[in-house]
Amino acid sequence: MEFSERVGRISESATMAVTAEAGRLKRAGVDVVALGAGEPDFPTPESIKQAAVRAIESNFTRYTAAGGIPELKEAIVAWHAREFGTSYAPSECIATVGGKHAIFNFLAALVDRGTEVILPVPYWVTFFDVINYYGGTPVKVVTKESNAFSLTAEDIESAITDRTKVVVVNSPNNPSGAVVEREEFERILALTASRGIMLLSDECYSHFVYSSKPFSIAAAAGAKPNVAVAGSLSKTFAMTGWRLGYLLGPAELIGNVNKLQSHATSNPTSIAQKAAVEALTGSMDAVYAMLGKYRERREYVVAALNDIPGVRCPQPNGAFYAYPNVSACFGMGGVDSSMDFARKLLSEAHVALVPGEAFGTSQQIRLSYAASMADLREGINRIRSFIAGLT
Numbered sequence: 001m002e003f004s005e006r007v008g009r010i011s012e013s014a015t016m017a018v019t020a021e022a023g024r025l026k027r028a029g030v031d032v033v034a035l036g037a038g039e040p041d042f043p044t045p046e047s048i049k050q051a052a053v054r055a056i057e058s059n060f061t062r063y064t065a066a067g068g069i070p071e072l073k074e075a076i077v078a079w080h081a082r083e084f085g086t087s088y089a090p091s092e093c094i095a096t097v098g099g100k101h102a103i104f105n106f107l108a109a110l111v112d113r114g115t116e117v118i119l120p121v122p123y124w125v126t127f128f129d130v131i132n133y134y135g136g137t138p139v140k141v142v143t144k145e146s147n148a149f150s151l152t153a154e155d156i157e158s159a160i161t162d163r164t165k166v167v168v169v170n171s172p173n174n175p176s177g178a179v180v181e182r183e184e185f186e187r188i189l190a191l192t193a194s195r196g197i198m199l200l201s202d203e204c205y206s207h208f209v210y211s212s213k214p215f216s217i218a219a220a221a222g223a224k225p226n227v228a229v230a231g232s233l234s235k236t237f238a239m240t241g242w243r244l245g246y247l248l249g250p251a252e253l254i255g256n257v258n259k260l261q262s263h264a265t266s267n268p269t270s271i272a273q274k275a276a277v278e279a280l281t282g283s284m285d286a287v288y289a290m291l292g293k294y295r296e297r298r299e300y301v302v303a304a305l306n307d308i309p310g311v312r313c314p315q316p317n318g319a320f321y322a323y324p325n326v327s328a329c330f331g332m333g334g335v336d337s338s339m340d341f342a343r344k345l346l347s348e349a350h351v352a353l354v355p356g357e358a359f360g361t362s363q364q365i366r367l368s369y370a371a372s373m374a375d376l377r378e379g380i381n382r383i384r385s386f387i388a389g390l391t
C-alpha cells in the first residue's frame with residue numbers, strides 16, 4: 001500500500017513507544033521499573049469519578065456539541081479566571097480530546113507548507129512531529145543545560161523570520177522541567193505580538209511548580225489577541241485516561257478549530273465532560289496534595305541522580321521530570337548515545353526511561369518522578385549499578 005507523504009513525515013511518539021516496550025516486558029513477567037511515562041501515579045480524585053458515575057446513570061451518554069457542552073466551557077473559562085486572572089468568554093474556548101488534541105487542532109488551523117514554527121529545544125516530542133505532519137518547519141531554538149534550560153526572548157528573536165507564524169512555549173517544560181519566569185514570558189509575548197506572531201502557551205503542567213506560583217501568560221495586559229493556551233486536565237487532576245483538554249484563544253481561531261473538530265472527533269466523551277466540570281468547579285486540594293508529593297520526590301530524585309558518578313542533573317523548577325545528562329557514560333559498554341543508554345538500561349537493568357533524542361537533545365535521558373518513592377528508589381539504585389557496570 002502506498003501511504004501519504006504526510007504520514008511518512010512522522011514517527012510514533014517515542015514516549016508512547018517506551019511505555020509500550022516496558023508494558024511488553026512486564027507482561028512477559030519481567031520486573032520493570034517504569035519511569036518513562038509522563039503520567040501521574042495517583043488515581044483520579046473520588047469526587048471527579050463520582051461525577052462521571054452520575055453522568056452515566058443519568059444517561060448523559062449522547063453526542064454533545066463538537067466543542068463541548070456550554071457548562072464545561074463556562075467551567076473552563078471560570079477556572080482559568082480563578083486560577084490565573086484571565087478573562088476568556090466561552091466563545092474563546094473549546095473543549096478537546098486531551099491537550100494533545102488542542103495542540104493538533106491549533107497547528108492544523110495555522111500551519112501550511114513552509115510555515116515556520118519556533119520550537120524551543122528540548123521540546124515535547126509531539127510538537128515536532130505535528131508541525132512536520134502539517135508540512136510546516138520546526139525552527140529549533142536550543143536552550144542550554146548550563147542555564148538549566150531556561151528560555152529567553154533573545155533566543156527566540158534570533159530565530160524569527162518573515163515566515164514565522166507561531167512560537168511555542170511549554171512552561172513548565174516537558175522534558176526539562178524548566179519554568180519561564182513571568183517577566184521573561186512577558187518579554188517573549190511583547191516580541192511575538194509586535195511581529196503579529198501567535199504565541200502558543202502549553203500550560204499542561206501549570207500547577208506543578210516548585211519555586212513560583214502558577215501563572216498564565218494569557219493574563220498579561222493586552223495578551224489575548226496574540227496568545228493561544230493549550231491546557232489539559234490530564235496531569236493537573238490525574239485524569240490522563242479521560243482525555244479532556246482545552247484550547248483558549250481568539251474567537252476566530254476557536255471557530256476554525258471547532259470546524260475541524262466537528263469533522264474529526266466530534267465532541268470529547270460526554271461522560272468525561274461532566275467529570276471535568278466537577279474537577280474545575282471543585283476544590284483544588286487534591287491537586288496541591290499531589291504537588292506536595294511531587295516536591296518530595298523531586299528532592300530525592302535530583303539529589304540521588306547527582307550522587308551517581310557520571311550523571312549530572314539540573315534542578316527542575318516545574319512538571320514532574322528530571323532531565324539528567326549521562327554523556328559521561330558514552331564510550332563505555334557499547335553506550336554511545338542517550339538512545340543506547342535507554343535501550344541497554346531497559347534490557348539489562350529493566351528500568352524504563354525516555355532517551356533525550358525524543359526531545360531533540362543527545363546527552364540526556366528523561367526520568368518521570370510521577371512514580372512511587374519505592375519505584376524511584378529501586379529505579380535509581382538500578383541506574384547506579386548499571387552505570388557502575390559499564391566499562
Ligand SMILES: Cc1ncc(COP(=O)(O)O)c(C=O)c1O
Pocket residue numbers: 038097098099100101124170173174202204231232233234240244245
Ligand atoms: C507538554 C505537554 N503538552 C501536552 C500534553 C498532552 O497531554 P494530554 O493529551 O494527555 O492532555 C502532554 C502530555 O504528555 C505534555 O507533556
